[in-house]
Amino acid sequence: MTSHNKKPWENTFEDEKDSKGNYSRTVNRRNTKRNTVLTTSLLVIFIVLILGTIGLYFVSQRTASEEQASSSVTIASTTKSISSKKTSHKEKKTTTKASSVKETASSSEASSQATSQAEESSQAQSTESAQASSQQEQSQAESSSQEQSSQEAASYATVGAGQGIYRVAANNGLSISELLQLNPGLSANSTLTPGQTVRVK
Numbered sequence: 001m002t003s004h005n006k007k008p009w010e011n012t013f014e015d016e017k018d019s020k021g022n023y024s025r026t027v028n029r030r031n032t033k034r035n036t037v038l039t040t041s042l043l044v045i046f047i048v049l050i051l052g053t054i055g056l057y058f059v060s061q062r063t064a065s066e067e068q069a070s071s072s073v074t075i076a077s078t079t080k081s082i083s084s085k086k087t088s089h090k091e092k093k094t095t096t097k098a099s100s101v102k103e104t105a106s107s108s109e110a111s112s113q114a115t116s117q118a119e120e121s122s123q124a125q126s127t128e129s130a131q132a133s134s135q136q137e138q139s140q141a142e143s144s145s146q147e148q149s150s151q152e153a154a155s156y157a158t159v160g161a162g163q164g165i166y167r168v169a170a171n172n173g174l175s176i177s178e179l180l181q182l183n184p185g186l187s188a189n190s191t192l193t194p195g196q197t198v199r200v201k
Contacts (some may be wrong), residue, residue, distance in 0.1 A: 011190045016101065017197070020056070119161065154199055154201050155199070155200055155201040156197045156198060156199050156200065157171070157172055157197070157198050157199075158195060158196070158197055158198075159192040159193065159194055159196040159197075159198060160194060161194045162194075163192060163194075164191070164192060165179060165180075165186065165188065165192065168192065168198055168200070172200040174200060176188060179200070182198075182199040182201070183198055183199050186198070
């Protein structure tokens with residue numbers, strides 16, 4: 001194998017000698033130059049690969065952003081068309097509502113006339129019922145006033161120690177029967193306790 005066909009990392013110190021077997025600087029320079037050319041070419045290839053991948057990445061990002069922009073434009077146009085449809089539908093609803101309001105207004109006028117007649121008849125009935133209720137209230141007030149007057153006229157006596165029905169009646173100018181009528185809870189045989197109240201009027 002000659003020195004020209006060898007790879008740079010396969011070179012040895014013997015390769016830097018000339019044909020006579022002496023160490024040659026020109027051979028050494030040639031070998032180093034070949035090595036530098038090879039390394040620089042490898043670096044250039046590596047850099048080109050890196051730049052190519054970066055360029056592909058940016059191109060893909062740009063195309064994706066353009067696709068998103070186009071999709072947003074189409075979405076905006078569809079939303080505008082939908083909103084215009086909604087507004088037209090709302091206008092139709094408002095026109096139908098206005099016509100229905102007119103119809104209900106005419107029907108409400110007829111119903112208001114009927115209700116006014118019904119109210120007049122109900123007012124007449126209510127006045128009659130109010131007069132009847134006022135008469136009932138007057139009679140109730142009279143009966144309650146009579147009861148109050150009878151309660152105000154009633155008087156009670158307190159039973160003393162050792163007093164019976166006869167003694168209480170005699171002390172208040174009553175007979176035994178009158179005392180029993182005023183006190184329905186008592187009888188001729190019942191006994192009274194000191195401090196008990198007995199109606200005497």
